[in-house]
Amino acid sequence: MKLRVLTAVVAALAVTLVGCSGKATEGKAGEEGEGGIKTGPGVSSSTISLGVLTDMTGVYASLGKSVTQAQQLWVKQTNDEGGICDRKIELTVRDHGYDPQKAIAAYTELVPDVVGFAQFIGSPFVAAVEQRVDGQDKGLVLPQAWSANLLGSPYIRVIGATYDVETINLIDYLLAEKRIAKGDKIGHVYFEGDYGENALVGSKHAAKEAGLTVVEQKIKPTDNDMTAQVAALKQAGVKAVVISAGPRQAASLVGVAAATGFNVPVVGNNSAFAPQLLKTQAGPALLKDYYVASSTLPIGDPGDGPAKLAKEYAAQYPKDVLDNGVVAGYTAASLFGEALTKACDDKDLTREGIDKALLTIKGYGTEFGVTHDFSDPKAPSTRESVIMKPDAGAAGGLKVVRPAEVAPAAESFAIGG
Secondary structure, three states: OOOOOHHHHHHHHHHHHHHOHHHOOOOOOOOEEEEHOOOOOOOOEEEEEEEEEEEEOOOHHHHHHHHHHHHHHHHHHHHHOOOOOOOOEEEEEEEEEOHHHHHHHHHHHHHOOOEEEEEOHHHHHHHHHHHHHHHHHHOOOOOOOOOOOOOOOEEEEEOOOHHHHHHHHHHHHHHHHOOOOOOOEEEEEOOOHHHHHHHHHHHHHHHHHHHOOOEEEEOOOOOOHHHHHHHHHHOOOOOOOOOOOOOHHHHHHHHHHHHHOOOOOOOEOOOOOOHHHHHOOOOOHHHHHEEEOOOOOOOOOOHHHHHHHHHHHHHHHHOOOOOOHHHHHHHHHHHHHHHHHHHOOEEEEEEHHHHHHHHHOOOOOOOOOOOOOOOOOOOOOOOOOEEEEEOOOHHHHEEEEEEEHHHHHHHHHOOOO
């Protein structure tokens, strides 16, 4: 059985919501429209509606804005080229502010009228509606969340390495660079709930394989001052720290550590960085010895994919900062678009038809440094991670220090085992 750790309020809401929305599967599901194409909720003769459940005012505000604007850019480009299946794409956006009640209420509001979700930030919130998605709604959800607990659903599909695998790759980087060695202690500061606790599974596995000891520090998304956590880890004598939290917590951790003379490398999961941090007091410390993993090249990479997207995004949003949320958002939207295109070719734009189409996509995302395979819902689309380091001179604030690679410990890791 999968281990799922959720906050009490999210778990309670999940139970309440199961079976609440018969509207989502009523109406035109399975009916044939023009050209003999089957349609369902969220699809009319002229439009295809997608939902976006984002965070623009909470823990991931900066990233949520970038992810959403990148998806709006994709919609504009797609519609300018004629849309998909002779239909224009529409996005309906809701900001939940990383609040569980708002997130699940927004899902309930939108699900009857959209074909699926191109974005849903927050592993615990996605997990809370998973039973409902699988049981009756059956709309494709591409979350901006990478918990292994979301694997196995035919409808909620993680794009990239899961947090446990990503964390193993991060620790492998520290081992390869000889920053830590057998017998050392490593700290792990992590959010309570699906995100942090799934990452902790990875650090414990990597530690077991390498002969390390993990010193845990659990925090809440509302905890922004990491002074106590740094003090505890310093006293424990850890040689490196993993942080599985948001950008604010990462900045506080690295900044406090530097100010107190605690000079150890810190590595973070893909959502534990925002380039705006480089202009804060924590900036110098982040530039010195902080590293981030992701299943994509950074937006500032000179490769063709990131360079093209960076130029297009900057033209559309000239006043906004480039960050890796741009790549993540655009990738998810264009993946949804590819599934829609294949479903159109199969003359089946129902939710079930779109889900079936996604299973045929195996060589996706190569232009952004990693190739993804969506044919197996029980597996992450990749186990590779790109390791990056903050760089004030790079667009998006990150540069690659190790190209996409999967650690031996991550390759052999039994996800959910």
